């Protein structure tokens with residue numbers, strides 16, 4: 001692994017954000033035997049365990065899985081991967097179960113990992129954090145701005161931190177800092193906009209003991225209810241906990257102005273949302289929301305315009321959500337984030353003396369594949385939140401199973 005210490009000529013790289021995309025990029029560059037660089041990751045969290053990283057993620061073969069393989073982290077991933085988490089149950093607004101993979105035998109590949117194994121975000125972040133050189137991440141370093149200064153004919157970039165200090169002279173600054181990136185304003189005026197969906201995130205902990213009904217109902221993986229203008233997504237975590245998102249299509253200021261949810265304690269918030277937004281839904285769907293109250297967090301979901309691009313600028317670029325923030329309704333965000341890091345790392349390593357070319361080529365490729373997934377996600381946002389959203393999704397899963405059955409046993 002390359003050391004972070006470098007010479008006068010070694011490029012200085014700043015990565016904003018120690019999320020999946022920023023950490024994986026650092027790992028891929030540091031493990032390259034030919035690409036010398038000094039990398040600093042600026043992360044606003046005060047320490048690695050300061051914050052729960054959120055729910056479970058599924059990694060797709062040609063994106064997240066491929067990136068981890070190329071980073072030499074596949075065996076670590078296998079230790080934490082949960083193939084059994086890739087099980088879906090689909091319910092309609094009235095509570096009818098339209099499709100349920102629990103108990104079905106799913107196609108498992110030769111390595112036993114399945115098509116899209118789940119991993120907890122905490123586990124993924126730990127694997128990535130342990131893979132970068134010590135001292136790469138500077139914790140408690142919230143970036144408030146990035147500025148550019150001409151230095152001996154070449155533009156260099158400075159990183160301004162919330163404590164007023166400035167780190168100067170970076171050859172490349174990469175925004176891997178999510179929705180509200182501090183690098184993006186140097187590349188485009190476009191800002192994230194409200195997707196139309198507000199969610200109440202709810203946690204149910206220690207489910208086998210305290211929430212046996214919920215545990216049984218949700219099953220081994222995810223249970224999704226879709227209906228016109230609303231959805232309840234429940235997802236099992238690696239430790240058995242269940243996390244839900246009770247989503248409603250509402251105006252941007254609904255949460256503050258009309259919902260009456262803010263400031264309510266957990267049970268009161270879940271009860272109010274259920275009574276007012278899910279009253280005519282199936283009893284089981286309502287119970288899923290009402291049982292997931294160990295912690296409750298209201299969230300608005302934001303997105304960038306589908307197919308957003310910017311004119312390339314030497315020394316600056318974006319990865320992951322900073323580049324193409326989307327709603328979670330196709331489950332591709334982290335996969336794209338890891339694909340971006342892989343793509344950019346390969347190009348920087350291939351063109352060590354021309355990072356501007358590497359950045360330009362990365363952006364041109366990334367704009368194409370991220371648009372495709374942004375369109376798919378936008379279709380999910382429209383399709384899932386419709387009266388026949390559950391039936392469509394269940395139909396798609398059924399056809400997938402049928403195709404797999406025919407492939408495995410064509411004479412049936």
Ligand SMILES: Cc1cc2nc3c(=O)[nH]c(=O)nc-3n(C[C@H](O)[C@H](O)[C@H](O)COP(=O)(O)OP(=O)(O)OC[C@H]3O[C@@H](n4cnc5c(N)ncnc54)[C@H](O)[C@@H]3O)c2cc1C
Nearest residue numbers: 017019020021044142143177178320321328331332333334
């Ligand atoms: C409710 C929900 C469910 C989701 N479910 C899925 C799913 O099932 N599958 C999937 O593939 N994706 C899912 N996603 C999307 C996925 O979480 C993101 O796409 C992914 O985390 C993006 O990774 P990233 O590294 O680009 O950014 P992030 O994970 O957002 O990481 C950014 C990092 O930057 C840090 N940071 C931010 N601002 C600053 C600053 N100013 N200075 C310093 N540091 C900063 C943050 O603390 C963070 O560590 C979901 C998202 C949401 C909201």
